[in-house]
Amino acid sequence: MDRQLERELRQIFDGIFIYSRESYSLGGHRVEVPPAPAEDPAAPAAKSRQPAPFVTSLQMMLYEHCYCRSFDPPLRGETLSPNGKSGDLLPKLSAANKTAERWDYGWRVAQFTANGMVYATKGGQSRIFSVGHLLSLDHPGSTPQPGGLVCALLAREDIISQPGFYCVQPQLSPSQDDHYSFIRFYWHITPEIAPTLVTEVTERCNRYGVPYSFKCLRYPAAYTRADAAVLYVGRRYLFLVLQLVEEIYQVVKDGLESRVPLFSKALGPGLGAAEDPASAGESFGLARCRAMAEAVWNAYGKRMQSEKARLAELAAAFTNNGWDLDKPHLSMGTEDPFPEHFCDRHYGNAASGFAK
Template sequence: MTQSNLINEILDAITITSPTTYLYDGIEYSNNADDSGSYFDLTDMIYHIFHCRNLLVHNSEEYTSNEELLETFSQHNTGIGTWDIGWTITGTYDGQLLVEKDGLVIWATPEEFMNLNDTQEIGCEGLLFIQKEYRLLNSGFYMALSDATFSYQSPHVKIYWNIQIDAAALLLYEITYRLNEKEIPFRFKILNNKNSYPRSDAAVLYVDIENIPHIQKSLCEIYNEVKEFLNPSTSLFAKRLAPGIGLAEDVIDDEGFGYRTSRIIAESMIECYRKQISIKREIRMEIDKVFKKRGLSLTCPYLNQDSINNYEQLSGFT
């Protein structure tokens, strides 16, 4: 999608009416919780509509996991877990071990940590058993972990799947089976509540950028198995690989690619209102300036600063 079409789709849908209010679909929302009117942060609105492609109703059930679905996911996860070398004990508490590797710090049970000296004191180095799954991940996702060691320090890409709930377990099976068979490190998360579907990011595959050439064939095979169960829409900000599949480079911080992009656009739109800039072309130019200041591209918002990869090698889906 061109820069013009990307921003115009947003500007056609949302109108800033004051520094703290805006219109969407004929309804005025407040961008400030202290103001009158329906409160829905502009960044959240852009994120849900244009990245997730679904304005979810905020309620207490949105991020409540479904136990039956979790069990189904676990059964379809072909992983077996693995012992991962290079972990160091940095603390202990109430029978648990605090272990660290490459800046990642997690809690583990004594049974999950092993070293040659059979000791578990602070400073000891050893192996940590990495299970095949996290059933209760934050933000309402089940996560499958690869049998191969996954490096959190390497740059990653995120591949989004707008999978329908009826085929969610099938997608999980295909990804864990095919990528584990090739010993590809990955993380794969998928919504754990049936009521949260559909979304363009219903499932997200994380892989090392350097492994992209090694997974192209597998991705095409997976796509052919699930394509009839993919909703066609993708994130407005991601690179569209095929109907229902998008790609973006992962963001290092905790904000995330989709939310970061939504925030930059939201803040820029409000700033344009303050500057009394109302012509779409001029607003687009202002937003483009903000992206460039951050080393990003409004034409290719899915790329991080200084990225040179256009991922054309992944365009062969059939």
């Protein structure tokens, strides 16, 4: 295991104390665990797959205070959430976005989602639309139906689906396979450099026809996270995207803070990377924080609260998920796709002036 990661994990595990199954503290802040939901006797199998309320509670606390931020006890306990009290970057982010909005023929409705959105495909592309952004070609003037051909409005941005974030819509949408193999690039940007990053990502990725997904925080006060901006690309495009990312990094690096998200691979100060977690319904950070919470819970079940016992349980949790603590940014036993020379150019050499 990387020594810096081990130091961070030991500090975090040392900062957790369990009083009971219903109460624990993280960094001196005491948390009461909400009661488990009522049991459904008709679905025992589904119930058995649900994590213990303790695990879910600790998972979210670890994500909020340890994954995307440096663990800095004592914690005050307030929720660190995006808000608009310090201003709104939306006008600048929107102006910086180089994606062109347009109507596009040839899309086919695959299905309607539970919240009334429409999942549609075109060739290898897949995308979620609101009904108002689709025109039925089979029955003009009527609501599109599953299997029907439509003309789709390809918007350039999305500020609805993820509150507090500005989401870029690309010129070319990722395929379903791309979504399952997304590589994440985490940018620890400041509010001042965010519009520049939006411009660099949209200009370069759109120019080379790279399907991608990108989001960054909308409100300046929320820029306390090591994952303030995230670029997602399918693994099949990684060779090209690594070159683009390095070019972008040279432009924005002076506007980045140094920390990267816990468990991600540091490609340079403020730039981290990780594979898709291969964990249904969870982001990379939530999946890793769940493993940490399970480690603490399992050690407690064995009447142990030492950091050593928790580290041992974390190693077991990683193994059970098909992960490796020596390469925690990877999933399912894959080879490391990030070349060492990329890191070497930005860490610990005279040319860069950085120290890892």
